[in-house]
Amino acid sequence: MAKNAFDRRTFVKGAGLGVAGLAMGVPAFIPRLGEAADTIKLGLLEPYTGVYAGPAENETRGFDMAIDMWNKRGGVMGRKIEIVKEDEQNDPGVAAQKARKLVNQDKVVALMGTVSSGVSLSVSGVSNSLGTLFMDSGGHSDDVTGKSCHWNVFRTCHSTWMETHTTGYTLAKHFGKKWFLITPDYAYGHSLETGFKDVLARIGGTIVGNELTPLGTTDFSSYLTKIDAAKPDLILVLVQGDDYTNCLKQMNQFGLLKKYAVGGPQVELESLYGLPAEARQGYWGIEWYYKSELTLGKGNAAAHQFVADTIKRYGKPPTARNCFGYVTADRLLTAMRDAKSVDPAKVARAIENVHFTSIFNGSAYYRKEDHQLMWPMWVAKIRPSGTPGDPLDLFDVTDIQAAEAVEQTIAQKELVCKLGYP
């Protein structure tokens, strides 16, 4: 044994080192060098590795499609658009560092992207200190357009308040008012919890259990074994990504889906595709859908074109994440064109309160007071095996809610959000 002798301490150190390394991962994209000087460069931060890699890939596809479309039209102010992508690894610290790198080294004029709320908040803070625009495409926590709002930050996806207030009343109506929550233990989950507590206070319901699960939990069994004792009317699953898939799969194996109703503020097609049909159940909030008039709007040519183009280019229908990416980049570039500038403050002013139609039902605008995109939100019942002609057609969209009906009012937002323009 002498030739590979080392003691326990060295082993513990070594293993620790290795495991720390595990958490760091590797960059998925290496920036290109020697780019032309007259392009407009946009920085994209997405978690290409980790539990949200699926949503990240689809947001990126949406961004790519919008930018290709603008480049085909001749760019903005005659300048081509270039996108520089970085893997933020679902880590707020890494994201902050990559955001600085994109701005200082790659000279991007705006940042976009993110999936996890923790990362969105981190990039929001850094971008504000750098004075660079940040378009949060996919991090939902209320704080991004609430108490941590900034003049340079806009958000495309719905806030957790919108998600909870769209789904809460519907779920209570269908299943009852005693809820058991399975909550991801970070900004997004806590923010959802606040929203649902507000809904329950209004309708007189109770939370009989709330399990805070770490992001990236693989085994949910020890949380699930507590549900029987709580006897809820409804199990609300708040976790997302791979955590969602693992949680629902295990709930099914524990026989819970046969005993209790299930639902939640948000479900994504990316997660549902990873589930066996028998674990696909319940009513959920959805943020867009490729195959419903309620989400796309009647006779909306742009929406149908977007769906067809995505299927043609990637062989898969778009999800809400594709929509976030597309809308985010399209609105940012529209504002640069309108402002005839890439100056952050001028572009920000050109985004605010401009009503537009896009690839979803109805018109929308980024609200001036908090920079939240005010667009409808929907509720869907899951079809476990799709429709006869399309096994991926998993949502039966049942309900649409106007943004103003489910988001906090301007008066409420003004109490917590100070944009602080320079």
Added chain:
Amino acid sequence: MTHDLAPQLFNGLVLGAFYGIVAIGLSLIMNLTGTINMAHGSFMTLAGYLAYTMVQRGMSFWVALIVAPLIVVIVGVLVERGLVRPLYKREPFYSLLMTFGLSLMAEEAFRLIWGPNGVPFSPPPALAGAAALGFMSFPTFRIFIAGVLIVAIVALALFLTRTRFGLRLRAAVQDTEMIAALGTNTQVLYAVNFGLGILLAGIAGVLAAGMLGLSPTSGNALLMPAFVTVIIGGMGSLFGSIVGGLLIGMAISLTTLFIPAASEVAMYILMAIVLLVRPRGLFGEEGIFG
């Protein structure tokens, strides 16, 4: 709260046995060659994806449960011969870094081949659903897993204690040079031993894919508890790995019941206590690495 205790304890035991079997695989490889196999989780994930693909192509779950780990063993032995073997003469950090790099490459490869999203992989209908145990209903598949783990552990114990090859393996752990001097081909020992560790990883990988979920990161997520299990159980002791696994499983389950917020750190606290009181781990032999 006490009526929750039995379900949590039982659940913890099954989970713990699972960590145990992963840890035994790690431990086998570590004991003989001093290699800290950071790619152990990747072998698990690979077995899961192979089984998933086989079932997708119409093979039965049972065939996949046997064939997928065997394919992974072949990959494992190739890795041992081609990549790990040249590093045996160097410090353990070299093989640690190499296998760590391998695990990163594997994760990206899984992402390229099977996509970044989780994929649906279910136990066969006979094992789906939950069985009523009286004090709780418990997934049939997890009961099956517990059975497989017991069989695997007993088979391994018999192999190591009752066969000539097993005796040589154990002797080599004690003194490789002496075994080589007595005429045993140690290179074959190393390869078989590595393959054995990977076989356990492969079986655990297919089971984990059915029990927990399957995505490019799922194997690496189980690696940390397995390392902690090895440290608690004690380096060099396979029995220790089993006990360590069971302890961790129960620690996680019980803290979830009483202090949910602490469930994530429970196993590290347990590890810290064990290291303070008994630095070699519960069943570790003094100086197994020195």
